Amino acid sequence: MSDLNYLLENNLRWSERTKQADPEFFKRLAAQQKPEILWIGCSDSRVPANQIIDLLPGDVFVHRNVANLVVHTDFNCLSVMQFAIEVLKVKHVIVCGHYGCGGVDAAIAGAELGLIDNWLENIRNVASKYADQLVGLDDHAKSAKMCELNVIEQAQNVRRTGIYKDAIKRGQDVTIHSWIYSLKNGRITDLGNPDSPYNKR
Ligand SMILES: [Zn+2]
Incomplete structure (x- = not known):
């Protein structure tokens, strides 16, 4: 049994x-399948793509990894992106992170966790790049800020891929979004659109 x-x-x-x-x-x-959305999110069990945007099977093409990273040597993520953009012709790529991300927190705490440290190094690079925005923040605020900066940087990484650039050259209609989810209230904030009426933490 x-x-x-x-x-x-x-x-x-x-x-x-x-x-x-x-x-x-x-x-x-x-x-x-004819989804219009590619979701790049965190593997965290509390952030299931379809469920938090209330969509059915068939509506979202999903890639998830620890801390929703888009790494240019990650053929898994790149293959998903290529298939989604070139074959499925999705209209939206949503990079969705979340506050309280264990991957982000482990990266900024400098924890030694083994193999995954190599992966988390990508987040440490983001922290180095935006160090001036993190100065003076307490641990909680630093974590929240880094979760946001990480989403914005990963969305930028999508824009830096040849897959996305080629799609734009072809005149394809595809928009990149940077979203962050709150575990505390289940709400999403659109970081790329600060004036969105839906933004509420
Ligand atoms: Zn996470």
Whole structure:
């Protein structure tokens, strides 16, 4: 008997419920996916892409890694981006970080955690680049500021890829967004649009 039977039970109930609400749902999705959004987010279990923007399967193409990084030597992330932009022709790329990110906190604390330190070095580079914005902040404020700066920098990294530049050259309609999610109230702030009426921490 598997310990994970409850998950299979959950799945059975979910698939039945979904089919009842929309009998054609799975038939339609099985035929093709046509999401308009690529989501690049953190692996943190508290920030599930579809759920926090209330979208269904088929609506979001997702890439997640520790601290939502876009690293130019990461063929996993780049492959996802290429497929999403060139083949699926998504209209939006959302880089979504979150306050209280363990990856960001570990990076700025200088913790030694093994292999992942190499990955977190990318965040330390962001901290070095924006050191003047972090001066004088207490730990809490520094963490929050770094979570924001990291999102903005990773969105910039998307813009620096040949994949994005080529799409723009082709005249493709694709917009990059930098969002941050609050674990405390479940709200998203659009860092690229400070005047957004939806921004509220
Ligand atoms: Zn995180």
